Amino acid sequence: MEIAPQEVDVLNKRVLVTGGSGFLGSHLCEQLLAQGSEVLCVDNFFTGRRQNITHLLENKSFELLRHDITFPLYVEVDEVYNLACPASPVHYQFDPVQTTKTSVMGAINMLGLAKRLKIKILQASTSEVYGDPEIHPQPESYRGNVNPIGPRACYDEGKRCAETLFFDYYRQHNVKIKVIRIFNTYGPRMHPNDGRVVSNFIVQALRNQNITIYGDGRQTRSFCYVDDLIHGMIAMMRSDDALTGPVNLGNPSEFTIRELAEKVIALTNSRSSIDYRPLPQDDPMQRKPIIDLAQQKLGWSPTIHLDEGLIKTIDYFESLLKTY
Ligand code: NAD
Numbered sequence: 001m002e003i004a005p006q007e008v009d010v011l012n013k014r015v016l017v018t019g020g021s022g023f024l025g026s027h028l029c030e031q032l033l034a035q036g037s038e039v040l041c042v043d044n045f046f047t048g049r050r051q052n053i054t055h056l057l058e059n060k061s062f063e064l065l066r067h068d069i070t071f072p073l074y075v076e077v078d079e080v081y082n083l084a085c086p087a088s089p090v091h092y093q094f095d096p097v098q099t100t101k102t103s104v105m106g107a108i109n110m111l112g113l114a115k116r117l118k119i120k121i122l123q124a125s126t127s128e129v130y131g132d133p134e135i136h137p138q139p140e141s142y143r144g145n146v147n148p149i150g151p152r153a154c155y156d157e158g159k160r161c162a163e164t165l166f167f168d169y170y171r172q173h174n175v176k177i178k179v180i181r182i183f184n185t186y187g188p189r190m191h192p193n194d195g196r197v198v199s200n201f202i203v204q205a206l207r208n209q210n211i212t213i214y215g216d217g218r219q220t221r222s223f224c225y226v227d228d229l230i231h232g233m234i235a236m237m238r239s240d241d242a243l244t245g246p247v248n249l250g251n252p253s254e255f256t257i258r259e260l261a262e263k264v265i266a267l268t269n270s271r272s273s274i275d276y277r278p279l280p281q282d283d284p285m286q287r288k289p290i291i292d293l294a295q296q297k298l299g300w301s302p303t304i305h306l307d308e309g310l311i312k313t314i315d316y317f318e319s320l321l322k323t324y
């Protein structure tokens with residue numbers, strides 16, 4: 001990723017990244033190191049992988065700690081990015097109680113740490129706080145439509161409660177908080193068995209296996225390429241303390257899942273055909289961010305078109321699958 005000279009202003013900052021060996025976390029660690037920060041990556045390797053950060057282990061400014069953030073953590077750092085939490089429905093539903101614990105107890109511990117050290121803390125929240133939205137596209141002011149007892153609730157309600165904790169630590173203890181709501185983000189280093197739609201479709205297409213569309217494929221998502229997202233995340237951390245968020249970060253170009261399948265088949269020249277499967281319970285029918293706030297306050301907009309991002313992601317999976 002290219003770094004603009006004006007962005008190199010964080011020399012010697014010690015930054016804690018929880019979930020740092022995951023998909024987004026590994027890109028964030030890489031970018032922070034490139035910009036001169038020291039990075040402490042904390043991960044319990046539930047969905048994260050060593051391969052995502054192997055190339056960083058040689059870097060003297062990078063440190064890795066295997067730790068589960070549902071337990072207290074006493075370290076000395078200058079800022080925290082709290083990303084630890086499985087993000088794919090397949091993974092977060094595998095052990096739903098642990099998913100809620102990670103969001104809620106993890107947030108309490110990381111906020112306790114930020115409070116003790118009087119430092120800034122950023123929470124990787126999600127468009128899932130909007131649930132199956134009745135307002136389209138979604139502004140930050142929309143309060144959402146989440147089923148509190150369904151199979152997605154461990155993630156959605158866990159993330160909602162984490163937002164509550166962030167705002168209560170802000171109001172009650174003056175902790176400097178930054179909350180971003182991330183919309184579907186994809187790119188290299190997604191886990192091949194992650195279960196999310198972009199990685200599933202690419203892996204299936206490259207193997208000429210059937211592409212599994214859940215439901216009729218008319219549900220929509222808006223896909224953001226990882227480099228764009230990481231730029232937005234860092235811009236949010238560096239913004240004025242008064243900007244607590246929540247701020248939506250995502251790419252407002254909306255596609256149906258069927259369109260995504262067709263694009264992936266075309267870009268991989270695959271012989272795959274489409275296999276329609278039942279739609280999972282509570283699967284949101286539409287999702288698209290309003291990003292006016294990020295544009296105005298952060299000067300941030302995504303720049304990478306879906307086709308361009310898919311080509312980069314396909315290249316990654318092509319190399320990865322050769323090693324499997
Ligand atoms: P990921 O599953 O690749 O990464 C999550 C990381 O957190 C993994 O490395 C995992 O091992 C680690 N982790 C999980 N539980 C932990 C615990 N208790 N203690 C320590 N580490 C733990 O997912 P991702 O896509 O990189 O998502 C990162 C964050 O961004 C998550 O909080 C997710 O909710 C949020 N997010 C991602 C997206 C997206 O589209 N990728 C969208 C919205 C929100």
Ligand code: UDP
Pocket residue numbers: 071072073074075108109110111112113114115116
């Ligand atoms: N905590 C932590 N690291 C720290 C400071 C606190 O993990 O550096 C944990 C601590 O174990 C506590 C939680 O964060 O359970 C919340 O801290 P807070 O100070 O808000 O609450 P208290 O300690 O008063 O219960």
Ligand code: UDP
Pocket residue numbers: 088089184195196197198200201212213214215219221257279280283284
């Ligand atoms: N999906 C699909 N086939 C797959 C994986 C997912 O049709 O193999 C659908 C899923 O039902 C949802 C959309 O793609 O409507 C996005 O799913 P994903 O798990 O990537 O993210 P989320 O639902 O959390 O946005």
